[in-house]
Amino acid sequence: MLSITTTPAWGEFTFDAGQALLPGMVGYAKVMIAAVGLLLLMLMAGTVDRTDEERIAAGRASFDPLRSNRAEFYAFFLFSLTGLMLVAGADTLLWMFLALELTSLPTYIMVAISTQRNRSREAAVKYFFLGALGAAVFLYGFTLIYGGCGTARLNEIHDHIALHGINTLTMAGIMLSLLGLGFKIAAVPMHFYTPDVYEGAAPQVSAFLAFVPKTAGFMAILLLAATIGWTYDPGAVKGVIRASEHGTQLPEAVRVLLWVMAAMTMTVGNILAVLQSSVKRILAYSSIAHSGYMLVGVIAGPGDGSFTGSGVGAVLFYLMAYGVMNVGAFAVLAALERGRRDDGDAIEIETVDDLRGLWSSHPRMALVMLVCNLSLLGMPPLLGFFGKLPLFTSAIGAGEVPLVIVLGVNSAIAAYYYLRLAFVPMLENADRGAGAPRAAPFRSREIAGLLSAAGVIALAVFGASIMKRVEAAAKVSPTIAEIQATATP
Amino acid sequence: MMTLAQSGFPEVMSQVTLAHYLFVSGAMFTIGLVGFLTRRNLIIMFLCTELMFQAAGIALVAFGRFHLDFTGQTFVIFVLTVAAAEAAMALALVVLLFRRRESLDAEAWREMRG
Secondary structure (H helix, E strand, O other): OOOOOOOOOOOOOOOOOOOOOOOOHHHHHHHHHHHHHHHHHHHHOOOOOHHHHHHHHOOOOOOOOOOOOHHHHHHHHHHHHHHHHHHHOOOEHHHHHHHHHHHHHHHHHHHHHOOOOHHHHHHHHHHHHHHHHHHHHHHHHHHHHHHHHOOOEHHHHHHHHHHHOEOHHHHHHHHHHHHHHHHHOOOOOOOOHHHHHHHHOOHHHHHHHHHHHHHHHHHHHHHHHHHHOOOEOOOOOOOOEOOOOOOOEOOHHHHHHHHHHHHHHHHHHHHHHHOOOEHHHHHHHHHHHHHHHHHHHHHHOOOOOOOOOOHHHHHHHHHHHHHHHHHHHHHHHHHEEOOEOOOOOEOOOOEHHHHOOHHHHOHHHHHHHHHHHHHHHOOOOOHHHHHHHHHHHHHHHOOOHHHHHHHHHHHHHHHHHHHHHHHHHHHOOOOOOOOOOEEOOOHHHHHHHHHHHHHHHHHHHOOHHHHHHHHHHOOOOOOHHHHHHHHOO | OHHHHHHOOOHHHHHOOHHHHHHHHHHHHHHHHHHHHHOOEHHHHHHHHHHHHHHHHHHHHHHHHHHOOOHHHHHHHHHHHHHHHHHHHHHHHHHHHHHHHOOOEHHHOOOOOO
16 A cells, blocks of 8 residues: 555656546656755755864864754655655555655754754744644544545545545545645645744755645645545535536635635735745745645646646646745855854844845845746746746636736735845845855855756746646546546446 | 454443544544643643544544444554654654753743744
């Protein structure tokens, strides 16, 4: 049951009906995770600092087990990425639960040991406790789904729902699972921890947190949504909920839950981001907002299966795009420091004002900041635009016009803080003297930032082949209507 | 299979149905959730999440018996393992915090605001 299926990375996928619900997603997700993971690994260089070990060896510092664990730190990093890849290939609820836990458990420790400050400890504890709460909630949801359908295999649940409709127990399970997974993607109402955790962790670990748990959560949500299917008529609420031949959406209750989550998540994220002055908190709130954007794609569903018509494809593409641009934005924070504390920790860039004058002192980093933030905003020639476009078009195709309006308004609000982050380093001059940023002694962080910025431009220019892959990855198989056609004589 | 499993049970136990198990499980989950949201002691908060995990465990075993398959019981073994891993991590973090602040109160940790 828990065998790890190896899938050819970019191969053509042939699948038996009922084998996997999103058969193309595994290969796409693994390549995407490996690529963004490589960028993140370059960014992680020097996080648990080897200079500290030298200081201990020279007798200038006392041994501290929390600081001498470089190997563990990178092992946890790899464990977490492994868990993420396993989420993509989950075919039972048990596997999905274990993979999600494998993804998130190492991240708690990574937050705790990323710096020596109390802030990191506080962030780790907040993150851990709310993470355990989220895990308990979606575990209970999985339990109820199992109870309602009598099987934990996703394709069997899919068949069961197709034949017998969704009973109350299963529906309660789906709702609880979505709420619990909302923690992983930092969606309202499970978003409270995000700004504190991102602020307390080292910037490179924050970049990791913005990509890895979010991707895990969205892939699990997509798998769950594919299990239910997007083949329901609008309006059916009472009694056993059944799919219909011409239905084009999730069951009404699930759709309303996701709709409210999406609208609240983007609005809360964006409005609170506007009020922040700390760069990491702005990026944290914007990360909440991006989760809201992606939930729109989940609601829209597979549509006609084309790149601009498929909400599933839009989510998968946006995860990749968000991973790349987000690494770039955090790489600037990780590659610069305002000095070192006595204990060897970097004094980070805190507020937007600390970025002033970056264009004259570190032009490359200022350019990375400009490109990545404009892309996060969704400026047309850049990757972020091609990520957002299918979210809009697929949602319009699915008839979710009010949600598209909320999405549009939120994109406009986001311009306020993204333009500030993009242009403060370029246009404003630094105060003389105090705490001017200098390069951190880890070149690979700077290279990771430059690679992300290059990726933001290159993937937008040469994105056509990726879009084809995304179309293949977003194929949902087979539809509930098809199963019903074969099941009813 | 049904008679085999029930034959050794005392008479009273045979009256216990799935609904009873689900009621206990739901009550445990609710107590855990309410406790997590209202208490501020880190250890108690952690125990509340454990309570929620074990509530799921009870429901899983009951559902497994109800559907007469072993997936539920298999699931529970893994849930227990994950819960143990989380316990190890939670206690490590709590000890770490206690050394720094000499307090188990979640309110004592309010460095970040905004």
